[in-house]
Amino acid sequence: MSADDQAEQAIAEDLRGRVRALLDEHDPKTSDPQDFLAARFDAGLAWVYFPRGSGGLELPRGFQSQVEADLAAAGAPPGGGPHNGIGMGMAAPTIAAFGTAEQQRKFLRPLFTGEHFYCQLFSEPGAGSDLAGVSTRAVRDGDDWIVNGQKVWTSSAQKAQRAILVARTDPTVPKHQGMTYFVCDMTDPGVDVRPLRQITGEAEFNEVFLTDVRIPDANRLGPEGGGWKVATTTLNNERVAIGTLAGVARETGMIGKVADAWRAEPQLRNPAMHDELMRLWVEAEVARLTGLRLRQRLTAGQPGPEGAGLKVTFARLAQAISGFEIELHPESGLRYDDWTMRQPEGVDFTGREPGYRYLRARGNSIEGGTSEILRNTIAERILGLPPEHRVDKDIAFKDLDK
């Protein structure tokens, strides 16, 4: 065994000891979930690759999966509390990358315990794919910023305590240079959240109107004018988070639904659909392996744009498989389970009935970067092909034709 292997084994053994100690002192079956998560954070077992004091132990990222597996096996609650995907998958890695030591202490612990549920205030009616076109204004006022504007496609804004926010702080410079990134308190009286109903019938998203919302400068992540770079980190993490939703185990995700139905209901089977089923099964399995391989390569550091490929594939397959699933059950495919307007607790792409799954999957190639924009990202940032001709890149934001 090499010295590296020995060192690695020693770390793994030490981590197992820490997990055991945590579980001994805080039995997940009897502890309050928030207390358990607080203890886990304080033990450095929230994100083992984060700094000490910020929920981590400064270890290589590769050790995280073992901790997650051991804790899940012991019935521990998920980090961040239920459905806190934006907090855990996007806000936390961004805060870890750009937050000061003090900001990390302030934000990460309540995020991890689930005390602070996060939402994302990025997209606007006039800034979708062109995120750098945001026009929500943040104006400096002493130690604070005063924010005015409208955001859209904000999942779970109605129950969030905090948001990650990109706003324009300087309209006199070109658009990418005049944005700043903040952590915003969603309980501020100037925050008005209105549900936005979507094609599935429910309102998973919201519009958020910001009127004279006050954010202390201490809640700014990264430098003034540096918001684009910080937001890119968030978005790269988002793509990996969405792209790896297909899961670690075989037949998790949309393909599992179809495979289960095929096995359970022999009367649905026919040879032409069978070959299509197998083709989709193979693609889903290959996508799963591609996600595993990306995770093996990401044992350290922040994900780059590579996650974009995974996300494009995830969307394409979710759409193809959910469409196939409807055709598999022709008669029940004609029906729908519930058109009532409601605000779900969390979103589950593989939840409810085939009709819902099919409609919800249409969003997979739009949310978190459209598949078209992600192809540009891959072509330009990974493959080094010439960038699109941009007429707005060097013009002050205030002078753009909007």
Place this chain on the structure above:
Amino acid sequence: MSDLLYSDTEEALRDSVRRLFADRCPPESVMRVYGPVPHDFSAVWHALAADLGMAGLLVPEQLGGAGASAREAAVVMEEIGRAVAPVPFLSSAVLATVALLEAGDTETVKGLAAGSLTAALAVPLSTAPGDAVAGVSVSGDGLTGRVTSVAGASEADVLVVPVAGPDGLELHTVARDAAGVDVSPLLALDMTRPIADLQFSSAASSRVGTASAEAAVRASLETGAALLASEQLGIAQWCFDTTLAYVKQRKQFGRAIGSYQAIKHRLADLWIEVNSVAPAARYAADTCARRDDDAPIAAAVAQAYCSGAAVHAAEECVQLHGGIGMTWEYPAHLYLKRAKSDQLAFGTAYRHHARLADLVDLPVS
């Protein structure tokens, strides 16, 4: 948990194989396999097999091999694909070697490991793992029968022949130049992996081992299918890299054609596809190396996916090169022909879908 990446040893092995092919069989020389008198690449094969020791990768050390695994052999296959190298590594160092080892041979494999002998497994290249292999007939006079579309037979010294014995399938070795052995080279869609029809007429043979050879032949084809995915990865990567470089450099209407979104998006999609070939191929190689229970599923998934992806990459390579891609002079066609033939080797994707359906309990009816 499978490691889907490469170890430092595997990367070092890759470098040595890549250097050999760059020196000894660049595309312009590979093209000569399509000439009226096919060029002889046996010196390149000898350098790979004996000098670099690659023929012995799958042979245990006590039999003179390197005692390596399918993971390392897969890296050699990647480089063979990348260079469309006309060497009988798959037919000799994988198919024949695995069949002989599994059947209990301890003699011929020593020669194979040393690179002093080359062998071929006498089954049609299109045979999928698990397909019934009939075998030629055997009598007191020797072997009699016909086997079509065998890869690597012309380059072989020894033919490893499945034989229908009185108690089931047997494995025999026959000298390629023995009396009663006729090897007829064929014109092939892909001349970089030559195929031949074999006719045995009372040919003298020696039986390998005494047990049924069903499992040995199956293991050989299973390993071949798993490792072919890595060759397909090498083909796809060459096609992608070459196409990407071309669209950056080729100008029309006053700008690089790679600046058009129609081309950029096609290349982005191809990049995604080629990036999915590697995990499928590495998973197949790794499970094969570890003799994992999941290996048959991994091989079927890899073949079902990688074979089409390599063909697609080669077709995109031809299309995005425009007229140049259609010329005899430009090497794109070597990769297209190899990719399309590889799609048939060890069964098409359709065949693997059917096989997979059994393995993962998704029955057709």
